[in-house]
Amino acid sequence: MPNALSFINADMTLSGACFLPITDDEFNRIRNLIYDRVGISLSHQKKGLLVSRLQGMMRNMGLSTFSEYYKYILEDQTGQAVIDLVNRISTNFTYFLREKAHFDFLTNVVFAQITSLLNTQNSRDIRVWCAGCSTGEEAYSLMILMMEYFGDRYALWDIGLLATDISANALKKAKAGIYSPEQIKSLPKHIVLKYFSQTHDQQWQVVNRVRAEVIFRSFNLVNPVFPFKKPFHIIFCRNVMIYFDKPTRDTLIKKYYNFTLPGGYLFIGHSESIDRSLTSYQYVMPAVYRRE
Secondary structure (H helix, E strand, O other), X not given: OOOOEEOOOOOOOOOOOOOOOOOHHHHHHHHHHHHHHHOOOOOHHHHHHHHHHHHHHHHHHOOOOHHHHHHHHHHOOOOHHHHHHHHHHOEEOOOOOOOHHHHHHHHHHHHHHHHHHHHHOOOOEEEEEEEOOOOOHHHHHHHHHHHHHHHHHHHHOEEEEEEEEOOHHHHHHHHHOEEOXXXXXXXXXXXXXXXXXXXXXXXXXXXXXXXXXXXXEEOOOOOOOOOOOOOEEEEEEOOOHHHOOHHHHHHXXXXXXXXXXXXXXXXXXXXXXXXXXXXXXXXXXXXXXXXX
């Protein structure tokens, strides 16, 4: 899933726009398909957005009705049609060190707690999951902070950072790790100079030694089974669950809990919440929870 999978609330009644017609039945079928496949819940008010985002692609494909498009998705055996649909209706918005209080808490509290715990277990294995990593800013923020925290001791630890998203477009950009000057402006200058290199066209690319430490993978958060072999010390899933309905959120939180090691942390977005009556996570601070 995308980090901050945000839907544009644009006015879809712009003068001169020529939209393909969509019936309530067609919209409901496509809306239900999106919910069933990726867990995103579209309100009826998003009908105009759906039409505006899909009509150009449909015309290029020679499809004249949304019923034809729905049939095309159902007949696609590769799963790519659904991914293309999600890519079309969503935009990925994020930036480096977003919600800085979380990253400060990681640096000042979490890393020390986890390393202390692992020392008592004679383990050097630190596992982090960035779920809904979008275009990579959050995952690279996490990796850079860990490199800064451990410094010369980084090589002594077996640190794994998994970053997942359902959007192929977002993952492609994340893997490249190339950002504009505007996109990295939230980072301190010394961090930029240490962990980025300037490209020939005045963009900034995450250096190879950082990119090599992050594993980017395609993953759908509403998969019934999480395929991970081991649980995580830190899970980031921020500004993703706001697009899920409550049953989907509750199910996802249960899965996260099962894949959080004792003493590990879950970070969610500040606009999101957890039904604490349904989970054993302990509240730590706004949008931060710990498994005891």
